Amino acid sequence: MIDENTYKVTASEALAHFKDGSLTVHEYATALLARIAARDADVQAWAFLDPAHVLAEAARLDSIPIDFRGPLHGVTVAAKDIFFTKGKATTAEFAATNVGPKTKNPHDPLRTPGGSSSGSATAVRDFQAPVALATQTGGSTIRPGSFNGIYALKPTWNVISREGVKIYSVLFDPIGLYARSVDNLTLLADVLNIHDDEPAPGIFSVRGARFAVVKIMVWPKAGPGTVSALMAGVELLRKHGATVEEIELPPELDELPQWHRTWLAAEGRTSFLPEHRMAKGQLDDFLVAHVENRLGLTRAAQAKAFDSIAAARPVVDEIASRYAALLTPSDVDEAPVGTAFTGAAVFNCIWTPSKLVSMSALCASYGGYPESDNAICL
Template sequence: MDPYRLTVTQALSNIKNGSLTIEQYARSLLSRVQERDSTVQAWTHLEPDHVIEEARRLDRVPFGERGPVHGLPVAVKDLIYTKDMPTQYGSPIYDGHAPELDAASIIVLRQAGALILGKTTTTEFASTQGGPKTCNPHDPTRTPGGSSSGSAAAVGDFQAPVGIGSQTGGSVIRPGSFNGVYAFKPTWNAISREGLKFYSPILDTIGFFARCVDDLELVTDLFDIEDDEAVISEFTVRGAKFGVAKTVVWPKAGPGTKMALESAAQLLRSHGAEVEEVELSSEFDRMPEWHNVLTENEARATFLPEYRLAKEKLSPFLTGRIENVNKVSRAAQLEAYDGIAALRPKIDEIAKGYAAILTPSVVDEAPLGLQSTGSPVFNSMWTALHTPVINIPGFKGANDMPIGISLVAPRYHDRRLLVVSKAVGAIFEAEGGWERKL
């Protein structure tokens, strides 16, 4: 097997036993990038010579002095500060911008021995729905999703084993689904966001892409994300209880998502689980409205500096936010803050009754074209509620494109969610019907 096809767990094992050097691993990934990047276009900045130089430096570190993920290649969303690479936020205002420090998340990764491969594409400030240049690796005529477009596409195309992204609405979970990979949005603020360009401080969450749960667990370990309760090392689906939450936006679900959610529930039942529909009270029906209020009003403060600096280089979407063209009041903003805050402990209590709650990741398979990155309508509620969410691949739409299902847990039950997702993912990948062809 070519090294670029290895999972992180496999590759790091080979590096530790000496059968694979970090330089060999990096060269294999760079070869894959060279072969595929003209089609996928996942990167905004990648310098092969710099990657090889860093790989050689990491190879020279004595085994006894190496970090827990020494040699792990990571693709970083171009919204996150990296001191040796440009950070341009998908905006012409910051073309060539080079910060002199790393974001907190990058510091943690580097100190653990990670190899930062390069920067990946994002929509403008991770905000607008208009897509960047990146194409879906499974069908270049379709979007990879956004705003963490490049990170998800790079992982889905085997150009990187792990990608780092961020989510304000659905910018980790949605592209995870569209690209057929696992995507993990931890509990809000479980990972420091220092050095991440904000859209909404009350919503923005750093997350990760990988091709298996084992790899997500390795990365999660680095950030000391822990549950209060002791986490079981293994989980058995048989005898477990799952909930299915369609939520108020269910009428927007396409046929692919309807079939995927139905199939997911049937598969769990066939493996001995109890699955029941979760009837959320009507107070949750305002979540989409409240999420939109927060993104509209928080953008007014976040992007005011860019508006004052170079209004002509901002998209009409963002200038409209700053100018408050929709006339969203401060009273509405306060109502949204308070209404969502009141619902967080309520969804925690509901979710504690299940191994996990199943809910759609997307409206349907990735839409055609790059003009839109798809709708986050099925993600925004969980982002606002601050719950951990994982997209699990395995299902497909009418055009044989991947469709994932989300698993949701109470806040700060991240580690248990990962353990549950490993068992559920094994079933969905084996029996869900979608097969990776790359």
């Protein structure tokens, strides 16, 4: 069965339909490919897509008996173009620059969809795929999730294997997840075996829970859209019976953005050395600068940044342990006009090295309020 709305079917719904026989994988793939064909000129979420291969694979999956199918059997997943796979969603060069790919924001084609997980986020938002894989070195999962108004999850560092992914920073670079619903994020988390050490204490209730708004060291950079969205979220929580406090991080963490930049430059120096040696002229100058160490970073400075980040983690953990979640902006302001610049990661980068989970919950231009427990909402 296929109709004009089949492309809107979520991952969970698709699995249920495949199981009861009301929808085949081939029909679902056909509907998504039709959606992509209709919207690709306006959105351009894909770096590479082979429709014939997709349909052939869908037919093969339909031939597999129900009892031998896996938990994501037949579900279309958009993979960021640094994953070793045959289907590619767009990204900035090596997911390492703020220079946008061709992709446009589905809400407003004059604006960036964010980066560097541009194609992954827009494919999910525009109903071209139900779920997607991303990565985050600075703000590459959370920012596009915010700009596109979808559910984004940056799990704790290294809980998802990074095998088959081009790495910018070993210390950072967790795999991120996108979906249009919380249950689809849960589906992906379960498939990837993401679990807490201790089971959740029953159903979480906003009423009576404690939250904190964290005005981090770059708060003066927040634009009116970001401030308005954050305050709207605070009022919504209070309306539902939550306690929301305003806090600041201790001054000894003020250098976190600089530590992040220092270590990123240090890791980029080795990560992009092969590309520098093989095709320096094709490499973005930002990455060339890493390899050539134009900042003149010493090994001592790199070690200090590494040690400082490590020391900051338990401090952040202790603060977070007092609340159900911490609230802080996803980005400076609304998605910037134009697609050349994907936005700044200043509100994300200090959280990326932490052990805490991040979810896209508040944004300046689009988005919703995911139900999250023990998460930083960026």
